[in-house]
Amino acid sequence: MENEVISTKCKNCGSELVFDPKTRCLKCKHCDSNYFLPSKNEDAVLVRQYSENFHPNQLCQFLKAYKCSACGNVYYMSSDEKSKKCMNCGNSSSTLIEDEGYSADGIIPFKITKEEATKKFREYLRTHFNIPRDLKKLAANGKLMGVFVPVWNFSFNVSATYSANATELRKDSGGAYYSISKPVFGDKIQRVKSYDETATSTQDDVLLELFDEDDYADIIPFVPEYTYGYRVDSANKDIHEYYYDITKKAEQKMESKIKKEILSKYKEVSDIDVEAKAEDVFFNFTYVPVYVNTFEYKGKYYKTYVSGTTGKVVGNPPTSFLKKVGTFFKFVALVGLVALIAWLFMK
Ligand SMILES: [Zn+2]
Numbered sequence: 405m406e407n408e409v410i411s412t413k414c415k416n417c418g419s420e421l422v423f424d425p426k427t428r429c430l431k432c433k434h435c436d437s438n439y440f441l442p443s444k445n446e447d448a449v450l451v452r453q454y455s456e457n458f459h460p461n462q463l464c465q466f467l468k469a470y471k472c473s474a475c476g477n478v479y480y481m482s483s484d485e486k487s488k489k490c491m492n493c494g495n496s497s498s499t500l501i502e503d504e505g506y507s508a509d510g511i512i513p514f515k516i517t518k519e520e521a522t523k524k525f526r527e528y529l530r531t532h533f534n535i536p537r538d539l540k541k542l543a544a545n546g547k548l549m550g551v552f553v554p555v556w557n558f559s560f561n562v563s564a565t566y567s568a569n570a571t572e573l574r575k576d577s578g579g580a581y582y583s584i585s586k587p588v589f590g591d592k593i594q595r596v597k598s599y600d601e602t603a604t605s606t607q608d609d610v611l612l613e614l615f616d617e618d619d620y621a622d623i624i625p626f627v628p629e630y631t632y633g634y635r636v637d638s639a640n641k642d643i644h645e646y647y648y649d650i651t652k653k654a655e656q657k658m659e660s661k662i663k664k665e666i667l668s669k670y671k672e673v674s675d676i677d678v679e680a681k682a683e684d685v686f687f688n689f690t691y692v693p694v695y696v697n698t699f700e701y702k703g704k705y706y707k708t709y710v711s712g713t714t715g716k717v718v719g720n721p722p723t724s725f726l727k728k729v730g731t732f733f734k735f736v737a738l739v740g741l742v743a744l745i746a747w748l749f750m751k
């Protein structure tokens with residue numbers, strides 16, 4: 405039976421609905437009823453022009469915001485799920501702080517299920533020999549949590565003007581060199597694309613390695629139903645600070661590149677003046693789907709991320725030096741053995 409979705413609860417039995425990556429429908433965990441997602445919002449904004457006056461409260465407001473009682477992390481959920489386990493520290497006690505917190509403009513929905521992600525994760529643990537055994541055990545025991553992580557993607561032009569006085573060497577008709585002085589000037593423009601960064605301080609930027617152009621091409625306007633059954637991390641970094649950082653960096657890079665070009669082209673250069681400026685800055689603010697595995701090892705937290713679209717895995721687990729050394733000696737022993745056999749055969 406397929407119905408239009410009207411709330412976060414099943415019309416049939418009143419249980420919580422969750423988004424099912426397989427059918428791309430909402431599914432009741434209790435009675436297996438399926439519900440279509442509402443049709444797309446055609447007026448949705450996916451790309452915004454950056455302005456100093458931008459404030460996140462200009463975004464759509466949909467999600468309930470909860471604050472973890474243990475670590476203070478704020479996260480969102482669209483439904484009243486019973487289990488409110490914090491994705492930062494694992495604590496289950498939280499308080500509702502906002503009924504309508506703001507959400508990102510776009511979302512990449514989950515495409516693989518938690519079971520598929522868990523399989524990929526186990527495979528990753530099995531084939532990464534440099535992860536210490538006790539740590540592997542801890543990771544394998546932990547559960548994966550489906551989390552939407554907010555990400556900013558920026559694109560802009562850097563336009564530069566330059567001027568300088570240059571001395572150039574020329575040859576006269578008799579083959580003798582002479583130098584002339586001439587003004588050098590001009591302008592240059594370059595499009596800078598996709599400086600992505602997570603908009604949250606609770607996840608590592610390493611998770612961005614999981615997503616490429618193909619994934620970003622799948623961004624659709626945010627509809628809260630896609631987040632049913634998943635956590636949504638809050639965007640707690642300052643977008644204006646981030647904007648300032650990336651545009652300054654791009655301007656400086658452009659300036660030094662032009663300076664280098666002028667200096668390498670002419671014999672002598674004076675009064676060099678280059679000025680670069682970022683303009684036409686656009687950004688999109690999107691939720692990307694990841695399954696997160698968090699565990700504590702020797703007093704530190706480690707996270708491994710599985711892409712919710714492809715099942716690709718990245719993580720920052722510590723590697724064991726002894727294990728690396730062990731692998732090296734095994735390799736040396738193997739090479740020695742092969743050499744010995746070869747030598748015996750040749751005799
Ligand atoms: Zn039901």
Ligand SMILES: [Zn+2]
Pocket residue numbers: 472473474475476477490491492493494495
């Ligand atoms: Zn917490």
